Amino acid sequence: MAIVRPMKRVGSDLRAMTSAEVTQIIDECIRLYGNNPGISLTVTPDAVSDPLIENKLGTLIDRRLPAGPASTSASPNPTPGTAPSYVEVNYVNTLQRYEWGVVNSNSFPYKNRSGSSYQNYSYPIHYNAAGYIQAMSWVDMYDTFIKEALTRLATGTTTPAENAGTYFVSTATSETDATLVSSTPIVKDTISDYTAFATGDLPEVEDQPDAAETSWYLHRVNAAAEGLVPLPVTMFGGNDDFKTLDKPKFRDMLLDLMQYWAYDPANVYNTAIRYQYGTSAFLTGQGMNQRGSGITDTYVTTYFERTGQNAPDPNATAYYSQQVPFGTPTVQSTNYLGIGLF
Amino acid sequence: MARTFVDLNDLVSTWKDKTNEISYKVGDLTNLTTTGDSDLVQAINEIDSDLNSLQAQVNTFVFLDSAQVINVIGGTIPIGTSELEDSSVTEAKMANDAISSVQLKNLQTLVIYDSAGATLKTLYTAGT
Numbered sequence: 001m002a003i004v005r006p007m008k009r010v011g012s013d014l015r016a017m018t019s020a021e022v023t024q025i026i027d028e029c030i031r032l033y034g035n036n037p038g039i040s041l042t043v044t045p046d047a048v049s050d051p052l053i054e055n056k057l058g059t060l061i062d063r064r065l066p067a068g069p070a071s072t073s074a075s076p077n078p079t080p081g082t083a084p085s086y087v088e089v090n091y092v093n094t095l096q097r098y099e100w101g102v103v104n105s106n107s108f109p110y111k112n113r114s115g116s117s118y119q120n121y122s123y124p125i126h127y128n129a130a131g132y133i134q135a136m137s138w139v140d141m142y143d144t145f146i147k148e149a150l151t152r153l154a155t156g157t158t159t160p161a162e163n164a165g166t167y168f169v170s171t172a173t174s175e176t177d178a179t180l181v182s183s184t185p186i187v188k189d190t191i192s193d194y195t196a197f198a199t200g201d202l203p204e205v206e207d208q209p210d211a212a213e214t215s216w217y218l219h220r221v222n223a224a225a226e227g228l229v230p231l232p233v234t235m236f237g238g239n240d241d242f243k244t245l246d247k248p249k250f251r252d253m254l255l256d257l258m259q260y261w262a263y264d265p266a267n268v269y270n271t272a273i274r275y276q277y278g279t280s281a282f283l284t285g286q287g288m289n290q291r292g293s294g295i296t297d298t299y300v301t302t303y304f305e306r307t308g309q310n311a312p313d314p315n316a317t318a319y320y321s322q323q324v325p326f327g328t329p330t331v332q333s334t335n336y337l338g339i340g341l342f
Numbered sequence: 343m344a345r346t347f348v349d350l351n352d353l354v355s356t357w358k359d360k361t362n363e364i365s366y367k368v369g370d371l372t373n374l375t376t377t378g379d380s381d382l383v384q385a386i387n388e389i390d391s392d393l394n395s396l397q398a399q400v401n402t403f404v405f406l407d408s409a410q411v412i413n414v415i416g417g418t419i420p421i422g423t424s425e426l427e428d429s430s431v432t433e434a435k436m437a438n439d440a441i442s443s444v445q446l447k448n449l450q451t452l453v454i455y456d457s458a459g460a461t462l463k464t465l466y467t468a469g470t
Contacts, residue, residue: 005457015455016462127454127462 003144004136006124006232009244014233016127021230022144025254027161029149032255034164034223038262039273041167042095043182043218053101057094058277060187060335063087064299068323070203080305081322087207091187094218096275100259108266109256110138116256118249124232125242135235138257142269145254146261150271153262154341156289160224167275168292169216169337178219185215191298197324202308204324216295218337271341278338288340295335300327 005016006025017025041057048054068084113119122135136144158168160177173180193210231250236243245253264272276288283290304326309316346360346367371379378384409419417425443449448469454462 007454010455013453013455015459016457018457021457127456131463133454 002140004126004128004140006126006136006144007133008230009233014125014127014133014242017230017232024228024230026145026149026152027224027227028229028251029145029254029258030153030162030164031223031226032251033149033153033258033262034160034221036099036255036259037165037220038099038259039275040097040099041181041218041220041275042097043093043184043186044095045093046095048095053098055096056092057096057275057337060091060277060295061297062089062091062188062190063297063332064190064192064207064209065301065303065325066192066207067197067204067325068303069206070320070322072203073319073321074317076309076319078307078319078321081320083323084206084303084325086299089188089190093184093186094275094277098263098265100256100263101265104260108138109260113256117252118245120237121243121245121249121253122235122240123253124234124245141257142261146257147269147271149258150262150273150341154273154289154339156291156339158221158291160222163221164223165221166273166291166339167218167220167337169218169295170292171214171216173217175219177222179222181218181220183217186218187216187295189214189216189296189298191329192300192325194300194325194327194329197306198326201310202306202320202322204306204322214296214298216293219292274340274342276338276340277335279333279335283336283338283340286338286340288338290336291339292337295337296331297333297335298329298331300325300329301332302327 005018005022007014007016008021009015048056063086066084066087068081071079071081073079109116123138123141124136125133126136126140128134152162153164153166155162157163158166158178167181168175168178169186173183190209190213193208196208197204229247229250231244231247233242234245235241261269261271262273275291276283276286277295278286278288280290280294302325303323305321306324307319307321309320310318346363348357348360352360368382371381374385376385376388378388406414412419443451443466446466446468450467450469452465452467454465456462
């Protein structure tokens with residue numbers, strides 16, 4: 001394992017790239033990943049079709065407290081209504097997919113380059129410690145470019161330069177430097193219309209959600225504008241001639257490695273990008289970073305008994321008791337979309 | 343092989359056999375290739391005469407030193423380009439560590455720099 005300095009052509013000579021130029025290539029890795037993420041998230045209620053390359057992120061639960069069923073009596077003292085139970089809506093809408101596995105059946109790009117645009121090219125050459133020119137190995141490529149790019153992608157920020165192609169959630173349907181993945185929310189936070197329960201005739205309709213609800217949407221960070229990308233020299237063809245890799249081929253080479261190592265089906269390194277929903281404590285425990293706004297579940301937990309008759313009919317013969325939600329809804333739990341390296 | 347003698351006590355038949363044996367050892371004079379072939383003395387003397395004549399010729403030979411040899415073949419010392427046949431210098435004739443960049447035709451160089459621009463190594467090769 002080694003971080004090396006690939007060589008580029010300067011005039012008719014070769015020169016090792018500077019650390020700034022290596023960083024430019026890492027920036028390009030992030031940009032390429034931004035346009036073709038190796039780990040994609042989509043919003044769909046559909047079940048997983050291939051568990052080897054897909055999985056659903058954890059369930060997000062929206063709770064609200066409705067009224068309990070009304071107790072009815074012909075006398076003025078009905079049995080108290082039973083306590084209400086929470087209405088729970090489970091959202092299992094976020095599908096995580098490993099794109100390299102979808103297209104390439106998990107094969108390692110170094111061994112599966114025969115069909116690639118760079119099939120006759122080595123990885124970039126470098127001048128090794130022994131004083132020889134040699135091609136970078138896939139380990140060198142990972143250590144020099146890919147590992148750093150994946151590490152930067154998985155931070156808690158959402159800027160194109162650092163996090164292109166990764167995801168975050170927000171309550172808005174439009175975010176700067178990001179693309180809305182779906183207009184279907186990944187989850188909603190609904191509350192009961194507790195003011196409606198406080199007044200009006202009994203029996204109340206048990207579930208009366210407030211019209212005011214909050215939705216969270218999934219966004220993908222856009223790729224940054226293309227910057228300078230130094231092109232490395234490689235060994236080419238059967239004679240192992242030196243040849244500068246052109247930009248399209250170099251992009252293909254980097255993107256394949258980025259997508260593969262973001263997936264890392266063989267679990268070789270701890271830099272595979274993965275997403276999950278969880279509380280702040282959970283994500284911290286997993287070594288994950290929060291992405292976007294917190295996904296709250298707001299509801300009241302208290303209720304009180306209302307009694308009444310089928311007024312205003314003075315000849316009413318039905319008397320009611322019903323437990324109805326009471327109080328101000330407060331945030332009971334907060335989850336986040338987390339991103340981490342595994 | 344013992345010499346053949348005729349003893350006084352030999353029988354006539356024995357005498358005859360030994361005489362024939364001596365005749366076979368001398369050989370048939372008709373097979374001599376010398377000019378004089380009527381008796382052995384003539385033949386031997388003829389060979390002796392020829393040997394004397396050859397020795398006289400050998401005595402007239404002159405042996406050349408190395409410079410005289412080079413002079414005979416028309417070359418110079420030290421040997422110049424003209425004395426070497428084209429494409430005749432083989433790998434075995436080259437001493438180790440004997441060739442430098444100045445001997446390369448249409449010299450081409452490839453310089454390898456570090457990231458700061460300092461030369462790490464310069465490679466030399468013949469051009470086209």
